[in-house]
Every structure is written in C-alpha cells, then in structure tokens.
Amino acid sequence: MDGAPVVSHAKTPGLLEGMRLYLRSIAALVWKDLAAELRSRELLSAMLVFALLVILIFNFALELDTRTRATVTAGVLWVTFAFAGTLGLNRSMAMEKDRGCLDGLLLAPVDRSAIYFGKAIGNLIFMILVEVIVLPIYSVLYNINLFQGGLLLVILLGSLGYVAVGTLLSAMAVQTRTRDILLPILLFPVAIPVLIAAVKSSTGFLQGLEMAEISPWLNLLLVYDVVFIAVAFMVFDYVVEE
C-alpha cells in the first residue's frame, strides 16, 4: 500500500542543486500547460480563429488595398496579436483558478517566481504559435512576404514584453470579481510602449528603412522587456500570496 515511509527530508539543497530544482519546476509547469492545451486545443483554436476574424474585420474597415497595406500592415498585425494574446492570457490563468489549482501550485515547495516564469513561458509559446500561423496566412492573403529576420525578431521581443506584463496582470485579474473584463483594461495602457515600439519597428523592417531609424525602437523594446520581467519577478509574490 502506501509504501513510502514517513521520513524527514531535512537536507537543504545547495545553490546548484537549488537552481536545478528551480528550472525543473519551471519546466514541469510549461509541460503541464502544453500537455493540457495539446489535448483540448481550446486556447489555441480560440486565439487563432479570433486573430483571423480581427484581420478580416480590418480588411473591410481599412480597405486594405496595396497602398494602405504598406503603411498599416504592422499595425493590423500587432492589434491582432494583442487581442488574441489577451484572450490566451486570461484563459491560461483562469485555468489555474477554476479547480483551485493556484493553491495547489502555492503549496508546492518552489519559489513563487518559478510559477511566474512557468506561466509566462507557456503564454509566450501560445502567443508565438498563433503568430507563426497568422503570418503565412496574412502573407498569402495580401501577397506580402512577412518572413524576414528583422520582423521575426521584433515579433519575438514584442511578444515577450507583452506576455511579461500580461502574465503578471492576468494573475491579478482572475482573482477579482470582474475577472472577465478587467485584463485588457489593466494591460493595454501599460503595454502601450511595447505596442508602439513593435508597430514602428515592424513597419521599419517592412519598408526596408535604415537600421539607424529602427534601432531606437528596438532599444525601447529591449528596455521594456528587461524592466518588466524584472519588476514582475519582484512583485509576483504579492500577487499570489496572501
């Protein structure tokens, strides 16, 4: 029956061992989110269909003819990513709240920041998957090549910053009474710098501008990513612990 004897695990792990355990718990969290999503595909399919609908609406709202497209493609893409991203962020955190799983995570002997990084990496993977599917579709629909190294880098940096703040704020949003509507209201005003910088640098790459004109925007993206990952790392404890 319950074969494992009750023993005391009095050993305190060393620094290296502690680091290994830390990374392992992050990996376990990411694996868990991916396994659950692979099974239900609820999140990805919802994000994807939503993203395509947003593009469709833009198509008619802006009349995306060749001339307009050159200037607004980046904007359309980022609005699409931001909306679909919000959907994913909300769902991914709600999943932790539904059967009390957040308490389950907090009971585990791992640092709270591991929970943050685990969820954030999962969210980033979902967002990038959606982007990877949307890009070729957009490319085909509008006969424009979006697979350029620079643009992909911008998409990675932009999504990273967006998810870094989004994961923190979604952890707060799901613990409120108004959890379904609160996340975009909390997230969008704070994420404006990352969205502006992402749109501007994407446009820069799409129009083949000089690197000197794009690099300030890339720098801003980098600064945003670093600052907000650090801040979220420091305050996440207070968002989940009572």
Next chain:
Amino acid sequence: MEPKPRLLTILDAVTAALFAIAVGLVFFYAPTEAVMGQVQRVFYFHVAAGWVGMLSFLAAAFAGIVYLRTGRRHWDIVGVAAVEIGIAFIFINIVTGSIWARPIWNTWWTWDPRLTTATIMELIYAAYLMLRQGIEDPDRRGRFGAVYAIVGFISVPLTFMSARLFRTIHPIVIGSNQPGAEGQFDMTPRMLQTFMFSLLTFTFVFVDLLWHRVRLGKLADHVEQLKLKLAA
C-alpha cells in the same frame, strides 16, 4: 476619534493664502506675453497641475512599495489618496492645456507626446480604481493596488519615450528647446518668479489635499470598525 490636528488647520490657511497670492501674481504681476497675449497666463497653473499629478503618482508608487514591505494599512490609504489627487490634477492639466492650445496651435487636441502620455496616465489610474473596485478582501485590494501603482508608474516614462520618438510640437519651456516647437517663449524674470511661486503653491495644495484625503480614509476605516462592532 482624534480631532483635526492643529498643524493641518494652519496648513489649510497657509495654502489658501498662497493660492490667493499665486492668482494675484498670475493676473497682475506677470507681464502679458507679447505674441500669445492673455491666454499664456494659463501656463503657470497648467504646468503646476501637471507637476502635482506626477508628484501624486510618484507618491502612489512609493506608498505601494512601502505597503508591500510593511503591510500597514496606512500606506494603502496613502496610495489611493495620491492616485485620486493625481487623476484630478492631470485632468486639470489636460483641460488647461487644451484652452491654451486652441488659439496657439489652432486645435483643442493633438497627439503630442506629453498630451498622449497624460491621457494614457489617466487611463492607467482609472484602471487602478477599477481594479480596486473588483476586490472585496481589503488586504488583497491593497496588495494589487500597490503592484499596479508600481507597474503603472514605471510604464509612464517608457510611454513618454515611445510617444516622443514621434515628432513633437509641444513647447519645452525649461531646458533645451527643440527647433520647430510652436508657441515657445522666453520667460522674463517676473514670469519666472510667478511660475516658481505657482509650483510652490501647488505643492502646498498637494500636501494639504493628501493629508485631508488620508484623514478621510482613516475616518472611513473608523466608521467601518464601529459598524463591525455593532454587527458583532
């Protein structure tokens, strides 16, 4: 219940007096600007209100940090108080700016970095109030409010930077002037004195309001406590 502190009463009086003097200076001491005329006088309180707004949001972020560290309710009350004052003064800042912009820039509104940042700031702190409204547990409300006040405040300079990378037409009165900014002017000594005095006055207004609002928050707590006692 503690009575109103003597010092607060004195501060009320000093602030009121300073404000009266500041109004006097703006209208009668400062000279009329040669190009823009009377409307330039709005500048003194316009900048001062913006200053109070920024000071408030800084205070809210600071109170947030202290609250997270100590968990003392006092700092939560200070945080909300500061945010409410900040929202009011940034609003004054935006409205006075529009009054000035109408004759000078020929438009009520333009997507200049400062205007954009001020607007986004209002949205951030409106979201702050909505976040708090959605939480019943007062401890959690305090913690989440503190976290959002910190995150929001850190995003403000980044928002400003991103908006600034677009070209600006807003005049920068202090420090280096960008060429092409419309409606800039050089301050005469009298203007500078009036300007500095307005800043000082508004800082007093800020401290006075904050004190009153924190006191109000504590009184509300006290009422809540009495209610709980009655219910028990």
Next chain:
Amino acid sequence: MIEVRKLVKRFGLKTVLRGLDFHVEPGEFVALLGPNGAGKTTFLRILASLSRPTLGEVIIANHRLPAQAGALRRRIGVVSHLPLLYGELTAEENLRFYGRMYAVPGLEARLAEVLDLVGLAARRRDLVRTFSRGMQQRLAIGRAVLHAPEVMLFDEPHTGLDQEACDMLEEVLREVAARGRTVVMTSHDLARVADLASRFDVLSNGVIVASVQRAQIQPDDLLGFYRQALRSA
C-alpha cells in the same frame, strides 16, 4: 508537531482568529469542529502556509511560519474542498506534474503506488474532467500524499460527496492516518469524523473553546459535547 500560540488573523478590519492556541502531538488525528464562519478554513490555510498570520506564532515540524514556509511545504500535504487538479490532464499526468513540482524521487514507481492507494489505478489514463466528485476527491488525496508528508491538513473533504463516495473517502483517510501521520481535519459534520479522529477540538468565533480525547468520550455524547462547547463560548 504543531504548535500555535496566540494566533490572530485579520482581513482588513475584520478579525477572524482571535488569539488562538493549538497544540498537536505527532501522530494525533485532530478533528476541528465548528459552525460556518468560525474561522476553520482560515486557520487551516494558515497552517498550510497559504495565508500569513497577522500576529502570533505558528510552528510546524520545527519550522516557523511564515519565515520558513518554503522548507515546510515539502512536509505537509493539503486536501481542500476544491480538488486542486487540472481537468484537461489525466489522473496520472496530474500526479506526475505535482510530483515534479515536489521533486519526488522515483516518481514513476511512486505514481503507481499512490494511484493504487486511492483506488484509481484502472482510470489513471482518464481525464480528470470526466471524474465524479468522489473520484476527484480521492485523487486529490493521492496528490496530497504523493511526497510522503508528515503532516496532513484536510479542509472539509466531505463537501459535495454522496454517501458511497464518503465511505470510500473514509477508507482512504483511515489508510492515510494509519501511516502514523499527524492529521488536522476541519468539518462541520460530526457523524463523519466521530470514528476517524483521535481528538476533537471545537473552534468558535476565532478561538478553540473546547477539546476532548476520543478515549474520554462516548461516540453518542459527542453531539452533546459539541453543543455544550458552542453554548458556553
């Protein structure tokens, strides 16, 4: 094993626990009884390191809360009235995930063992979403004992279970308790805990108002004892 002195917990201005004293010897099975709103769940969440005490001392297995919560978490297992399981994962995957979070050694063998213990070995590849409430609760107990904790905390584990599920749950609980673990379980259902626990404490209005060993009381007198305790409080 568990030592609580003058514990106070406030939510904002509301005081839920008012100077609670509580002591549990190793191997004891304490049933914490009390009406709704007495502070049982709050107290258990503090013991589980999920909530911080406002004032007072909490020491579990020589770990002081909240300062040493990290090290303590490895040694406590918690079952709440929510299952703390992921519906989109199978029973086995749920346990594997938590096993990794606790860095349980020899995980695969341990998984089989635990699934067997809670009687879910046959359904280990089924999604938790498809489980009945009772099966979810048994799996939740499996999750809580996975890392072989010394102290177990149960918060109203019978909530929402039918008669049959309750009986099965009790079998599992007895199994767990028989391993010499220290157990604290909250309940408002006297009949359910009467022959499980070795001690009965009554919590009312944020303090323990009465305590009795099972050896010192007839099962039939338990209800009388409980009512008497609440009345005198």
